[in-house]
Amino acid sequence: MKNNIFESWQHSYIIKDYITNKNIEVGDFTFYSGYYHAKHFQDYCVRYLSPDRDDVDKLKIGKFCSIGSGAVFIMAGNQGHRYDWITTYPFYYSKINDNSKDGYKQAGDTIVGNDVWIGTEAVIMPGVKINDGAVIGTRAVVTKDVESYTIVGGNPAKPIKKRFSDDEIKMLLEMKWWDWPIEEIREFIPLLCSENIKALYKKFLNKKI
Known part of the structure; x- marks a missing residue:
């Protein structure tokens, strides 16, 4: 694969060695295997997370986690879209009208515990907590907290069994x-x-x- 930072699907790296965004925290020995999506974890997997703001949710990942190619962490809370308002359109950011108000609401930090395995192309929604030892199935969409040592899968992700x-x-x-x-x-x-x-x-x- 041209311009791929990974040599093969067997190649991975320790994530914390490549993090520059101050709102991402990753523990020792947690790795990313991203050959099939070619880009760095921070660039491809972490979406909508400002690197310079102090008032945003953080992504916190523990130690000894294994993250598959193309897993995605959706950040930035509701991104200014309010489904309890008449419109979900974020007028505040569009500059259409100076009288619009900011609809942004934080969801809370997204937290991944230790020894968690996240399958390829899984999607983790804002504010979710995945506890120690959990397994997230390939292409699962995780909308709720996951208990320790529980395997989840599907869209939305549901418990399959405890390990x-x-x-x-x-x-x-x-x-x-x-x-x-x-x-x-x-x-x-x-x-x-x-x-x-x-x-x-x-x-x-x-x-x-």
Whole structure:
């Protein structure tokens, strides 16, 4: 693909190394694999987010997240469109009439937790919170908050299933492995790359990380 910043579909990069917009915060080791859309995460995936204003919602993404090519985060709240007014047309920004008022309303920060996997071309709407360990299906349109360790898909996105039992999710949220020192994470990788949550939790309690 000509002028593609990614070498192949197997190529990705750590997002925080390429962020210049002060209203985007991304944690360590979170990566973007954007070959099929050719552009940087900030340029293609984050829409309508001013880089120089202090009064806008922010995009906050945690650690160890995996974001597929062309996933989109819609920002800027309602972008000045008010569906509770007679017209949704943003006269304030069109300069048609100086007497028009600004219809902009913030939606709240868009927050993605840790260890979240967002599939290619998923759309995340303003003000949504995706909690730790969630999985967002390809081309899902996420309009509501997503619970921890829940898989969602569709338009609008709906829960498909939880990844683990409630007790196992409780253990995982207590451990918060993504906040451990990297040396500890390296030691635990064989268990992190397994289904044995109870063994991980037992070792975690013994280590008292």
